[in-house]
Amino acid sequence: MKKSIWGKIGWFFVAVLPAFLSLALQFGAAIVIMFCISIAVGFQNADAGLSQNELMQLVSEQYMNSVGSVVLVYQVIGLVVFGLWYYLAYGKKKRPQNTEKAGIKGIVIIVLAGMLLQIFISGALGVLDMLFPNLLQGYLELMETVGIGEMTPVVFIATVILAPMGEEVLCRGIIFRLAGRVSTKFWVVNCIQALAFGVIHANLVQGTYAFFLGLILGYVYGKYHNIWLCMLLHGAVNLSSNFVDAVWGALPETYMLPLVALISFLSLALLILFYRLLGKIKPVEMSEAKLPVEGADIQDAGAM
16 A cells, blocks of 8 residues: 555655764764863863863863764764664564675675775865865865874774764665655665765765765665675775875876866766676565565665
């Protein structure tokens, strides 16, 4: 039986609710770190005779130097919360019958695609920054504050290991399935989970390209029904962000703009080629005992 439009709207809000829970956890992690820093600064400067404004300035400076730790704390909390949610709700369900296998070829393409995605994203942002210097200033300052691009143990653990695991469980694991209650059409489900993926990044620039990255991750998820492959792709994208600046740094400054634009275009062309090599998503068959009420190919896609 088809759902009413109000039922679909209701399920849409249910589907994106975990994304807002993720934002709440990020905010909560920031508050906890800020509180701990405030206590530490207060004890360290108890006899220094500093004014309240001076103490607040110290707290603010130490917090900005600890943003990477905030990200790490959130990633740990998020992985525990959403990992348990996914495991308890979906973790024991079997993959659909006749699910495609990626094979060595598919895995290699997925890893290379992750690297190319990072080159394309970084290149596109670089072109925008060169053409419109003030457009991305706030975003670039945020990335520098968090430490993206600087390979430290905290950044590596938070962005290359924990973020791909936690965010894939959240978006391609939980939200993808919940979005299957909105529609049985793959493109609708994929757009909903990609939208949620953009929302959890909590800033306009990163959220915009995260949406398009989410569509690609959703494609891999829908094709292979294997969340580990999404984690692999996601990890390749994030890991490459720590090295892609070396690519741009090797280019002659005089021809920086056209070369960056050319490399970005070539990376996009290769991504399209990789998509053609992987092929379209094939329908899968479900045994009658495993069929949910509707949208079986979507709702039961993606068990580990």
